[in-house]
Amino acid sequence: MPDSGPSPLPPSASEANPALARVLRGPSGLGTASLSLVRRDELPVPPDPEPPEAESLTPEPPEQPPPAEGRPIPGLYFHPVPEPDPVRVEEVGHRIKRWAVDEVEAYPPEWEDQFDGFSTSRYMVACHPDAPTVEHVMVAARLMVAENAVDDCYCEDHGGSPVGLGGRLLLAHTALDPLHTTKEYTPDWVESLQSDAPRRAYRSAMEYFVQLATPSQADRFRHDMARLHLGYLAEAAWAETSYVPQVWEYLAMRQFNNFRPCPTITDTVGGYELPADLHAQPAMQRVIALAGNATTIVNDLYSYTKELASPGKHLNLPVVIAEREDVSEKEAYLKAIEVHNELMHEFEAAAAELAASFPDPRVLRFLKGVAVWVDGNHYWHMTNTYRYSLPDFW
Numbered sequence: 159m160p161d162s163g164p165s166p167l168p169p170s171a172s173e174a175n176p177a178l179a180r181v182l183r184g185p186s187g188l189g190t191a192s193l194s195l196v197r198r199d200e201l202p203v204p205p206d207p208e209p210p211e212a213e214s215l216t217p218e219p220p221e222q223p224p225p226a227e228g229r230p231i232p233g234l235y236f237h238p239v240p241e242p243d244p245v246r247v248e249e250v251g252h253r254i255k256r257w258a259v260d261e262v263e264a265y266p267p268e269w270e271d272q273f274d275g276f277s278t279s280r281y282m283v284a285c286h287p288d289a290p291t292v293e294h295v296m297v298a299a300r301l302m303v304a305e306n307a308v309d310d311c312y313c314e315d316h317g318g319s320p321v322g323l324g325g326r327l328l329l330a331h332t333a334l335d336p337l338h339t340t341k342e343y344t345p346d347w348v349e350s351l352q353s354d355a356p357r358r359a360y361r362s363a364m365e366y367f368v369q370l371a372t373p374s375q376a377d378r379f380r381h382d383m384a385r386l387h388l389g390y391l392a393e394a395a396w397a398e399t400s401y402v403p404q405v406w407e408y409l410a411m412r413q414f415n416n417f418r419p420c421p422t423i424t425d426t427v428g429g430y431e432l433p434a435d436l437h438a439q440p441a442m443q444r445v446i447a448l449a450g451n452a453t454t455i456v457n458d459l460y461s462y463t464k465e466l467a468s469p470g471k472h473l474n475l476p477v478v479i480a481e482r483e484d485v486s487e488k489e490a491y492l493k494a495i496e497v498h499n500e501l502m503h504e505f506e507a508a509a510a511e512l513a514a515s516f517p518d519p520r521v522l523r524f525l526k527g528v529a530v531w532v533d534g535n536h537y538w539h540m541t542n543t544y545r546y547s548l549p550d551f552w
């Protein structure tokens with residue numbers, strides 16, 4: 159298996175937990191090379207536009223973009239990641255914009271700044287350093303853009319609303335999980351898939367995804383997307399009645415309205431398969447759920463000020479804790495950090511336990527892929543200063 163760089167854990171944590179360190183290093187030894195089905199491609203380095211001057215023949219080191227900015231939330235438990243490969247970031251950036259603009263018309267020209275500010279390519283390259291080709295990263299990038307188009311256009315920022323959301327989500331879900339019906343009604347359904355940006359994006363992103371995924375990986379993804387849509391519906395139902403859930407109820411909703419569909423495609427994007435019966439093991443399901451929950455509470459923390467500034471009451475963990483536990487905004491935010499940290503520790507403990515008890519190389523590589531996704535997700539939130547800013551609590 160290609161090593162994707164240094165372990166995302168600081169040495170002390172890896173040393174303290176050899177099973178976890180092994181998970182993060184990934185499988186090695188006889189037979190494990192075949193777990194990567196495709197070799198990682200290298201992008202050609204573009205030629206210099208000007209031939210070098212005679213006096214400047216001393217080779218200059220290649221120019222690197224400055225490291226991304228952003229500061230971590232004080233007290234948050236996370237692992238730093240290496241800066242994502244800049245050549246890949248640029249290439250994925252070009253390709254994803256071409257896809258979004260030309261192939262699926264995912265957004266109107268006036269949203270271009272927001273599309274660029276989202277930095278899909280940096281996000282996905284950071285989360286999938288073991289993808290064997292740029293096209294593998296693109297599969298994750300298209301799905302990410304499509305998922306955000308649905309969230310923005312149906313649920314939130316760009317004209318979304320809780321009213322009628324169930325119908326819209328169900329019809330969009332058929333772009334992932336096709337309708338099988340009579341000849342008379344099929345053309346109407348096919349036409350509907352082109353009728354708005356979320357459906358065009360879902361349909362196209364899924365078409366690319368199934369070309370790389372096995373049938374069981376595609377089915378896993380459909381199931382995770384149904385979970386996500388269920389979470390959106392609970393959030394919308396509470397918004398319609400102005401219900402502020404209890405903290406545990408909020409956490410249950412956020413386990414579904416969750417990043418889960420992103421880390422669970424790590425094997426498809428990595429060019430191998432975690433077989434369905436291993437994916438379905440209860441211990442694996444717990445690891446995946448904890449990883450999804452930690453990554454999603456990271457979003458609640460980094461997007462806190464953005465959501466406070468948005469119209470109406472936007473639920474996130476600090477907001478719900480403040481209201482339901484009758485504490486100040488700052489106390490609630492600090493408690494939400496503790497909730498996140500406990501989820502992260504539980505995730506790592508569960509992953510280490512599973513790795514030790516089930517040292518199948520595909521399980522180890524998948525666990526590593528999920529752990530790297532968790533760290534890349536934190537990196538993206540921390541460095542996305544276009545989108546997020548920290549509250550003034552320290």
Ligand SMILES: CC(C)=CCC/C(C)=C(\C)COP(=O)(O)OP(=O)(O)O
Pocket residue numbers: 302305306309386415416417418419420454457458461
């Ligand atoms: C990419 C994907 C599967 C997203 C699904 C759920 C989702 C939109 C999030 C977990 C992000 O939460 P939120 O809607 O609060 O996003 P922002 O805070 O607006 O970035």
Ligand SMILES: [Mg+2]
Pocket residue numbers: 457458461462465474
């Ligand atoms: Mg948020």
